[in-house]
Amino acid sequence: MSTVTELTRELVAIPSHDDETDAGDFIESWLRRETDAAITRDEVGNVIARRGSGEESLALVGHHDVVSPDDSQVEDGEYVVEERDGRLHGRGTADMKGAVAAAMCTFRDSEVPRTSKSRAQPDGADPTIELVFASFVGEEIGGEGARHAIDQGFAPDCAIVGEGSTGYSAAGVTDIAIAHKGRRASTITARGTAAHASEPEAGENAIYRAGEAVDTIRGMDGPSADVFGEDLEGSIVVTEIEGGSAWNVLPESCSVTVDERTVPGERAPLSRVENESTEWVVDQDLPPMACNDEAFAQRVLSAADGAQSGDPELVTKPHATDAGWLAEAGVTCVVCGPAEPGEAHTSEESVSLDVLDRCYDIYRGVASGGEN
Incomplete structure (x- = not known):
């Protein structure tokens, strides 16, 4: 046996x-x-x-x-x-x-x-x-x-x-x-307008816009839950950033990756980062x-x-x-x-x-x- x-x-x-x-x-x-x-x-x-x-x-x-x-x-x-x-x-x-x-x-x-x-x-x-x-x-x-x-x-x-x-x-x-x-993985993409870096006022810097989203995330508290007296603490953190095409060009796009550790019944309010120039997409959501x-x-x-x-x-x-x-x-x-x-x-x-x-x-x- x-x-x-x-x-x-x-x-x-x-x-x-x-x-x-x-x-x-x-x-x-x-x-x-x-x-x-x-x-x-x-x-x-x-x-x-x-x-x-x-x-x-x-x-x-x-x-x-x-x-x-x-x-x-x-x-x-x-x-x-x-x-x-x-x-x-x-x-x-x-x-x-x-x-x-x-x-x-x-x-x-x-x-x-x-x-x-x-x-x-x-x-x-x-x-x-x-x-x-x-x-x-x-x-x-x-x-x-x-x-x-x-x-x-x-x-x-x-x-x-x-x-x-x-x-x-x-x-x-x-x-x-x-x-x-659980784990919710998200991508936040900020859009701007490309311009020559010598004339930054001619465009909109997507990295700066993404930075505003990052600042919003840094101000969020991780979620928490109580299960039969045991505490479960979540977290939210930016783990990757990608943007720009050359040292002398204002970037027209910048993306950041967000890792959120979720708890039962709670999610971080990531929709706060969304506006006319910033998009939030959930890539994976493991409950x-x-x-x-x-x-x-x-x-x-x-x-x-x-x-x-x-x-x-x-x-x-x-x-x-x-x-x-x-x-x-x-x-x-x-x-x-x-x-x-x-x-x-x-x-x-x-x-x-x-x-x-x-x-x-x-x-x-x-x-x-x-x-x-």
Whole structure:
């Protein structure tokens, strides 16, 4: 029987930065071999499996695409996977094939006799759930797989998204993230009138107009939100500027890029920069996430507490994940996974083997109602 470590190693060895097909094939084949679940593979490559039935559904959610590997993580065209010092090293170990493997093993091994939420049941009722496994494509390029699945009706009641939540409250502790920031990327373009730099009064300097927009942005406060007593602070900052064509020509166009880290229910008032000569365009808007059911968050926290010697906490997370798309669609979400801050997308990416097993215990504890 596959262990979480063995399955993680096999998944990580499959390149999936340019094309997720082979990794999706592996996941689908494993699920068909190891379970009797109803399994679908949609047209974009998402793998979704379902077991059991009930009034409520609990999904274990991950993604099997990765960012491009560092040169040190590839040898003869193959991904390098190494185990040393109690950790598995390689592209995708932390983000997030380790969590996918833990979810796959949980999906195979769990009994599902109880509801995933703490709702009261009628006398004599037999509270059961539908257990769902989902591994999406395209998370690293804006959640394309999750968005497609949602558009096609993917709507579990609750979801545990296996992105990193380890090491937030204390080193080595796997916490439960009840909220995370989103990201809105914008371009502000100011238009002017070109003229020779020796006669600046003959034109309108687009850089100056863009500078006025920058000053407006500098005066804005980042948004903030409170989720079950945890503070989530957003930010807004100009990150790029481009304009001008020559040292002796007044620029007729100047663009600035704005990075805004959003929080649930709030956005910076960027429309203030717009006028007859300045345009604001949103290039990307990855939604933030906030759990909308404290009872579910506490249920997952209880499972996390029982799976480790440390004291897990409800925390917030700075990075956008597919949980944002799910929460926007009405799914009750938390984030719980083995990756630690600073591991994802690095040349030294790795994951703790002990924490992989811990996440399996957490997921199974929630899926089985605490009966591991």
